[in-house]
Amino acid sequence: MAVENRSIAAQYEEELHSAFKRLGIPPIRPNDNVFRISTVRGRGKCWRACRDIQPGTPLIHEEVLFRIVRDETANNRHQSSFPAFRELSCPDPATPQRRFDANNFQMTGRNQRPCHGIFTQASRINHSCIPNAYFAWNPDLGLSGRLTVYAIARIPPNAEILIDYRSLDAFETRDERQQGRRHYGFDCTCPACRTDTEPGRESEKRRERMRVLESQIAQTKDQDPSEQTIDTLFDLFELSKLLQDEGLVYPHLADSFLGQALWWWRERERVAGRNGMAMYEEECREKEMQASRKKLELDIMANGHDSPEVTKTLSFMFT
Ligand SMILES: C[S@@+](CC[C@H](N)C(=O)[O-])C[C@H]1O[C@@H](n2cnc3c(N)ncnc32)[C@H](O)[C@@H]1O
Numbered sequence: 279m280a281v282e283n284r285s286i287a288a289q290y291e292e293e294l295h296s297a298f299k300r301l302g303i304p305p306i307r308p309n310d311n312v313f314r315i316s317t318v319r320g321r322g323k324c325w326r327a328c329r330d331i332q333p334g335t336p337l338i339h340e341e342v343l344f345r346i347v348r349d350e351t352a353n354n355r356h357q358s359s360f361p362a363f364r365e366l367s368c369p370d371p372a373t374p375q376r377r378f379d380a381n382n383f384q385m386t387g388r389n390q391r392p393c394h395g396i397f398t399q400a401s402r403i404n405h406s407c408i409p410n411a412y413f414a415w416n417p418d419l420g421l422s423g424r425l426t427v428y429a430i431a432r433i434p435p436n437a438e439i440l441i442d443y444r445s446l447d448a449f450e451t452r453d454e455r456q457q458g459r460r461h462y463g464f465d466c467t468c469p470a471c472r473t474d475t476e477p478g479r480e481s482e483k484r485r486e487r488m489r490v491l492e493s494q495i496a497q498t499k500d501q502d503p504s505e506q507t508i509d510t511l512f513d514l515f516e517l518s519k520l521l522q523d524e525g526l527v528y529p530h531l532a533d534s535f536l537g538q539a540l541w542w543w544r545e546r547e548r549v550a551g552r553n554g555m556a557m558y559e560e561e562c563r564e565k566e567m568q569a570s571r572k573k574l575e576l577d578i579m580a581n582g583h584d585s586p587e588v589t590k591t592l593s594f595m596f597t
Pocket of ligand 1: 322404
């Protein structure tokens with residue numbers, strides 16, 4: 279048993295090592311001052327790159343100022359106990375709850391009740407529907423977890439660093455996205471939201487198509503291997519192409535690679551043990567690993583190698 283465990287750990291290590299090599303992430307530690315807090319016209323404070331930032335660069339691992347569990351509300355006590363909270367931006371008319379709603383991040387992790395927290399540095403990052411950075415809660419960092427922000431695209435010096443406040447809703451229309459962010463009190467004018475321009479209209483069409491593909495793919499999620507068809511694989515290929523055209527790197531692209539890996543896994547199950555299929559089985563395993571590696575690279579890039587997401591992908595690959 280011990281030997282088996284060690285060999286899985288060694289496989290994880292080896293896989294991580296080669297993913298790092300492929301990614302070529304520079305040796306920068308989080309909180310190494312790769313960004314500064316600045317201002318931007320019409321959007322208040324913001325994060326700006328201090329240098330050329332490569333995808334996969336850790337920008338910050340930040341500790342929570344305070345957290346609020348579900349059903350609790352932010353009140354005057356929070357404002358007076360945490361002066362840094364009072365300083366954060368707030369849509370009019372300002373109340374502690376509205377300030378909290380416009381600045382909090384979700385923190386969900388192992389054995390933790392779902393809750394939301396205030397992070398004074400990360401609360402200065404503005405939103406774009408085509409972000410160049412990704413935030414996540416990592417419950418395993420520090421004593422009580424950290425909010426992590428990683429670059430997911432190249433960010434030139436002085437450019438604004440932007441996250442998507444609601445990245446899971448990327449397939450909604452511009453109006454639906456706007457509605458979902460109404461408590462932030464701003465109208466997004468990123469290229470995807472400029473539906474008065476040709477690129478904005480193209481983005482709207484792409485996202486509509488991505489939504490159709492996502493729902494078709496979701497219907498096959500728990501499918502028996504004997505029922506799966508090649509159409510699902512084509513849907514997954516089309517989805518990843520559209521995501522890349524749209525500049526959406528995480529988490530949906532990683533999910534589409536996981537979908538491809540699962541498709542090849544099911545395909546292997548479908549033909550397992552059949553006469554004359556040994557080579558095809560091997561090919562399926564190879565394709566499954568290729569797609570999993572792409573997911574792993576994106577997980578490392580957006581969450582860091584020490585994140586639960588990376589561990590989950592590694593265990594999918596080797597168990
Ligand atoms: C989490 S804070 C971000 C930092 C904020 N700009 C500040 O000055 O502290 C969220 C607020 O920033 C502003 N904001 C964020 N993204 C924006 C965008 N794309 N366009 C306009 N305002 C934006 C909105 O006022 C929103 O309520």
